[in-house]
Amino acid sequence: MSLYAIGDLHLHFQTLVKAAGQLRDPAWRDHEAVFRRNCKRMIRPEDTLVLAGDHSWGRNLTEAGQDLEWIAALPGRKILLRGNHDMFWDAKKTASLNTLYARKLFFLQNNYAAYGDIALVGTKGYTFEGPFYVRGRRIVDWDREEERHAEKLVEREAERLEASFAAARADGFSRFIMFLHYPPTSILERNSVFTAMAEKYGAEQVIYAHCHGESRFRDSLEGRHHGILYRLVSGDYLRWMPEKIL
Numbered sequence: 001m002s003l004y005a006i007g008d009l010h011l012h013f014q015t016l017v018k019a020a021g022q023l024r025d026p027a028w029r030d031h032e033a034v035f036r037r038n039c040k041r042m043i044r045p046e047d048t049l050v051l052a053g054d055h056s057w058g059r060n061l062t063e064a065g066q067d068l069e070w071i072a073a074l075p076g077r078k079i080l081l082r083g084n085h086d087m088f089w090d091a092k093k094t095a096s097l098n099t100l101y102a103r104k105l106f107f108l109q110n111n112y113a114a115y116g117d118i119a120l121v122g123t124k125g126y127t128f129e130g131p132f133y134v135r136g137r138r139i140v141d142w143d144r145e146e147e148r149h150a151e152k153l154v155e156r157e158a159e160r161l162e163a164s165f166a167a168a169r170a171d172g173f174s175r176f177i178m179f180l181h182y183p184p185t186s187i188l189e190r191n192s193v194f195t196a197m198a199e200k201y202g203a204e205q206v207i208y209a210h211c212h213g214e215s216r217f218r219d220s221l222e223g224r225h226h227g228i229l230y231r232l233v234s235g236d237y238l239r240w241m242p243e244k245i246l
């Protein structure tokens with residue numbers, strides 16, 4: 001039994017691609033076929049694959065339907081995290097998505113998934129991404145209004161993450177792997193409410209995605225930080241090879 005993770009499939013079987021980078025960058029050429037081939041080679045039926053958000057360009061469940069069925073047809077148990085582009089996933093309707101896709105997909109938010117004696121917990125997360133005003137290579141200012149908005153989103157996501165940890169702990173779990181869509185820290189931080197929560201609950205690893213293209217791959221923590229292993233698993237970073245987490 002193995003645990004794998006990858007993020008940002010950005011599927012578009014029923015919609016148009018809305019990111020220029022996805023159209024231009026060679027890393028995205030035929031990425032669905034490359035990824036499916038890798039999954040079929042690596043992932044066995046008893047394995048678990050966590051998809052760390054940004055699954056579909058579909059704006060609603062109708063437009064995302066084929067993308068979700070395509071994911072459901074991949075080998076192994078599939079656990080999905082909410083990404084910033086997942087418009088089909090109303091944050092208040094996670095339970096109804098879990099009913100709708102029962103036995104096919106599990107939607108991780110305000111809940112957890114058991115992997116042996118480990119609880120897989122997570123939420124979308126959020127990080128302040130600017131706009132920053134740069135002089136030379138130094139950040140000299142940023143948009144205060146955006147920063148205040150970001151603080152509210154971080155607070156709400158931290159509550160959801162705490163609910164996920166609390167649900168797992170209430171069921172007797174003491175080992176955790178934590179998943180976020182957004183990086184745990186902004187480019188200005190080394191610590192955040194998310195890293196603090198990972199430390200408080202003793203998460204063994206923090207897995208995140210969202211960062212696309214060479215210039216963004218080092219936006220946040222990678223490797224050991226305060227005893228916790230941080231790993232970026234965005235699809236283009238991994239070249240569509242699911243990362244073995246355990």
Ligand SMILES: [Fe+2]
Pocket residue numbers: 008010054083210211212
């Ligand atoms: Fe993405």
Ligand SMILES: [Fe+2]
Pocket residue numbers: 054083084085181210211
């Ligand atoms: Fe994203």
